[in-house]
Amino acid sequence: MTRSNLALTGPLALAALSLAIVSAAIGYTPLDLGKAMSDVLSGADSLERIVFVELRLPRAILGLAVGFSLGITGAAMQGLLRNPLADPGVVGVSSGAALGAVIAFYSGLSQGLELALPLGGILGAALTAGAVFWMGGRGTSTAALILAGIALSSLAGAMSALALNLSPNPYAALEIIFWLMGSLNDRSLTHVYLALPLMVVGWVLMLRSAHALDALSLGEDTASSLGFNLSAVRLNLVAGAALSVGSAVAVTGAIGFVGLIVPHLLRPFVGHRPGRLLLVSGFGGAVLTLAADIGVRIVPIEPELKLGVVTALVGAPFLFSLLWRLKREA
Amino acid sequence: MAAPLSKEGPQRIVSLNLCADQIIARLVPKERIASVTFLAAEPHSSTVSDLVKGVSTNQGLAEEVAGLDPDLVLAGRYTARGAVGFLERHGSSVVDLDVSESFAETRTQILDIAKAAGVEERGVALVDEMDRKLAENVDTVAARKPRAMMLGPNGFATSYGPLVDEMLSRAGLINIAAELGAEGRASIPLEAAILGKLDMLIVDSGERTGPALAQEVLAHPAVRALKHGVLVVELPSNLWTCAGPQLTDAVALLADARRRWERETLEQVKP
Numbered sequence: 001m002t003r004s005n006l007a008l009t010g011p012l013a014l015a016a017l018s019l020a021i022v023s024a025a026i027g028y029t030p031l032d033l034g035k036a037m038s039d040v041l042s043g044a045d046s047l048e049r050i051v052f053v054e055l056r057l058p059r060a061i062l063g064l065a066v067g068f069s070l071g072i073t074g075a076a077m078q079g080l081l082r083n084p085l086a087d088p089g090v091v092g093v094s095s096g097a098a099l100g101a102v103i104a105f106y107s108g109l110s111q112g113l114e115l116a117l118p119l120g121g122i123l124g125a126a127l128t129a130g131a132v133f134w135m136g137g138r139g140t141s142t143a144a145l146i147l148a149g150i151a152l153s154s155l156a157g158a159m160s161a162l163a164l165n166l167s168p169n170p171y172a173a174l175e176i177i178f179w180l181m182g183s184l185n186d187r188s189l190t191h192v193y194l195a196l197p198l199m200v201v202g203w204v205l206m207l208r209s210a211h212a213l214d215a216l217s218l219g220e221d222t223a224s225s226l227g228f229n230l231s232a233v234r235l236n237l238v239a240g241a242a243l244s245v246g247s248a249v250a251v252t253g254a255i256g257f258v259g260l261i262v263p264h265l266l267r268p269f270v271g272h273r274p275g276r277l278l279l280v281s282g283f284g285g286a287v288l289t290l291a292a293d294i295g296v297r298i299v300p301i302e303p304e305l306k307l308g309v310v311t312a313l314v315g316a317p318f319l320f321s322l323l324w325r326l327k328r329e330a
Numbered sequence: 331m332a333a334p335l336s337k338e339g340p341q342r343i344v345s346l347n348l349c350a351d352q353i354i355a356r357l358v359p360k361e362r363i364a365s366v367t368f369l370a371a372e373p374h375s376s377t378v379s380d381l382v383k384g385v386s387t388n389q390g391l392a393e394e395v396a397g398l399d400p401d402l403v404l405a406g407r408y409t410a411r412g413a414v415g416f417l418e419r420h421g422s423s424v425v426d427l428d429v430s431e432s433f434a435e436t437r438t439q440i441l442d443i444a445k446a447a448g449v450e451e452r453g454v455a456l457v458d459e460m461d462r463k464l465a466e467n468v469d470t471v472a473a474r475k476p477r478a479m480m481l482g483p484n485g486f487a488t489s490y491g492p493l494v495d496e497m498l499s500r501a502g503l504i505n506i507a508a509e510l511g512a513e514g515r516a517s518i519p520l521e522a523a524i525l526g527k528l529d530m531l532i533v534d535s536g537e538r539t540g541p542a543l544a545q546e547v548l549a550h551p552a553v554r555a556l557k558h559g560v561l562v563v564e565l566p567s568n569l570w571t572c573a574g575p576q577l578t579d580a581v582a583l584l585a586d587a588r589r590r591w592e593r594e595t596l597e598q599v600k601p
Contacts, residue, residue: 028519047556051521054552108541171544178543186520188551 005276008269012283016064019290024052024060026294031056058189061196063290066184066252069199069244071285072278074259076206079213079274080133080237083145084322087260088245091132091145092152093125094256097242097249098179099156099163100124104250106167118195121250126242128152133238142326181308182253184293191251202243203282209236210275217274255292255308257315258285264322288314339448340402340423344395346388346413348375349572350404350427353443355381356575357452364398374539377568377576392416402446430573431492433464433500439573456575463578464500467585476529476591478503478584479510479518481548482567493573501584503530520552528560530591532584535564561594563587 025033029051036052039045070088077086077093088094104110104120135148160179164172212233215223224230262284263277270276292310299305342364345351351370354363355378368387373379388394390410395403396417403424405414418424425446430436437457444453478498498505506526510518518526533548547553569580 027521029522029525031521031525045555045558047524047559050552050555051524054550054555055521055524105543106541111541167540167542169540169542169545171542172540175543186547186550190551 005270005280008266008280009283012280012287016067016283016286016290019287019294020060020064023063023290023294024056026297027051027056028297054188055186058187058192059184059293060290061192062184062187062252063293064286065192065196065199066248066255067258067286067289068282069202069248069285070255070258070289071262072203072206072282073241073245074285075263075274075277075281076209076213076237076241077129077259078263079216079277080234081145082217083142084264084326085142085146085260085319086132087257088125088129088241089153089254089256089258090260090319091128091149092156093129093132093241093245094249094254095153095156095160095180096128097121097125097246098254099160100127100246101250102160102163102179106163106169106172114190114194118198118247118250121248122198122242122246124156125246125249126238128156129238129242129245133234177306178253179249180254181306182249182255183304183306183308184252185304187251195247195251198247199244202240202245202247205236205240205243207278209233209240210278212275213237213278214273214275217272253306253308255289255311257311257318258288260322261311261315261318262288264318340400340446342398342400343402343404343447344388344398344400344417344422345370345404346390346395346410347404347406347427349406349430349574350425350443351382352376352378352572352574352576353440354404354447356456357440357444357449358447360385362447364400365395373568374566375568375571377574377579396420404443404446429491432496433460433493433577436493436573436577440575460575460578464581467501467581469502469585469589474595475502475504476561476588477506477527478530478532479506479523479526479528480532480534480565481523481553482534493577494570497570497577497580498532498584501581502588503584520547520550524552524556528556530561530563530587531557532563532565532587534567561587561591 031051032048033052035046036048039049040053073093074087077088077091078084080086098121100120100123101117104116109120110117131152132145132148135145157180161176164176167173212223212228215226215228216233220230263281266280266284267277270280288311289307292307295310296305296307341362343354343358343362344365345354345363346367348367348369351366355366355370360382363382363385365386365388366382368389369375370382371379371385371387390413392413395413400417400422403414403417403422405424405426407426407428414424414426423446425443427439427443428435430439437460440457441450441453444450444456480494480498495505495508506528507518510522510526563584565580565583569576569583
């Protein structure tokens with residue numbers, strides 16, 4: 001890692017970690033953190049410990065990990081497709097993941113086998129990501145990619161709504177908002193155990209392709225001549241994206257725009273090298289997601305805002321400005 | 331429960347609301363009911379599924395009930411409004427039910443429906459029976475009332491409304507949702523509930539009809555951990571989701587739980 005990169009990664013990682021601590025410290029009710037910590041250390045069974053370990057901690061960890069997944073995947077997809085609008089939300093990968101998770105959850109599959117929930121998300125993400133990369137990999141224009149994304153995400157959204165309507169449970173139909181907008185509310189350590197290891201495998205797969213992404217920015221032929229096996233690189237990245245986003249969405253629903261905004265903001269600071277962008281975008285995504293999640297708990301709006309609402313309020317204007325800039329450059 | 335087989339009054343009653351279903355089914359024989367909601371036939375949401383067996387069901391759509399030529403339509407003030415408007419325009423007599431906020435209002439509502447259905451005496455009898463059952467649960471209140479809270483699907487709701495507040499207080503419990511929900515929250519965050527110094531946790535024990543996130547919260551590890559220190563009481567949701575005679579059964583069930591709690595805490599004090 002070069003010094004300039006470290007100078008950016010260090011502070012971002014520190015910021016993400018601090019926000020995770022803030023996230024665990026704030027909540028809906030004042031919590032005696034000192035007592036909670038000492039009970040955790042001494043193993044005493046207290047209500048403070050339950051709140052801290054079973055509610056605050058999973059929320060902070062998932063905010064960090066899901067944000068990291070969305071950020072790094074956004075950077076990886078933008079690098080691989082060499083397209084500034086490639087983001088798991090925009091191109092439909094998140095919706096596909098939500099569909100997979102919805103089917104795994106409401107069919108009752110995940111009640112028998114808990115791992116079915118993230119696996120369903122990963123399968124859904126892999127199918128949509130595969131479709132997008134198959135299109136985008138053939139030098140498609142930005143417009144074609146976005147249109148394919150719209151088609152994929154509306155299809156996946158509609159299928160999720162259908163699956164929820166078919167559920168015999170009267171509460172199910174209302175829950176589409178969780179899957180489309182995402183939330184970290186009332187998640188548990190079980191969700192952390194289920195999703196985190198799979199997300200980490202995804203991160204590693206993507207980070208391992210960093211050099212290949214740098215080479216790809218010079219064009220496919222150049223990358224091949226530099227000795228990179230392009231189909232292996234593509235497979236690595238698609239698998240990495242599906243693993244991270246698929247398991248993230250399966251436990252928190254689809255939180256939009258994180259993967260779009262963060263790589264864009266950070267790109268100038270890494271000398272426009274897509275390989276270097278990966279790690280910093282991960283930490284940047286974690287910062288944004290944790291900040292948004294702290295925000296939804298601070299603003300006095302009840303019932304609590306979905307996380308995707310906040311990120312869309314920031315992200316949609318950003319997407320507009322991005323399109324505006326692309327239009328002017330064209 | 332024998333209802334008088336009166337030939338007077340409406341003979342093709344249609345109900346578009348689960349709460350109305352549960353009142354009318356107790357007032358008139360099912361031969362006089364032309365249609366009830368599909369929920370009335372499901373035992374996990376209704377307490378009258380056996381009384382309405384064989385009665386045709388609706389989903390609150392005008393088309394389903396228009397052909398029945400109803401002579402009395404019972405509807406909720408806020409539900410199935412499209413169907414209600416249609417039926418009113420075509421000359422059916424419609425009774426709109428407000429959302430009942432107290433036992434007193436519930437009583438009036440039962441009497442109103444009985445009057446519209448032409449079975450006023452039966453209505454009075456039903457209300458008297460409610461009062462008698464409620465009186466059975468008024469007993470000497472212990473020095474300390476248990477602090478209780480309801481945990482339903484979608485978490486801890488404060489205000490399932492004043493009716494649930496009254497239900498708990500008639501059973502001799504303190505509903506701590508009121509003190510936690512002081513800021514007008516629609517629901518109480520899990521962590522506030524856990525730190526709320528509970529004595530009794532009332533959980534919804536309705537039959538499950540397939541997984542939903544709303545009910546996943548009931549199995550949250552934090553809730554499971556909370557259950558160790560408090561008395562957990564299961565309350566079937568069909569007893570309390572609607573205002574009606576079944577509320578007295580809910581009160582009886584909760585009052586029993588309170589007596590059990592009093593015995594257990596006394597035993598701990600005695601050693």
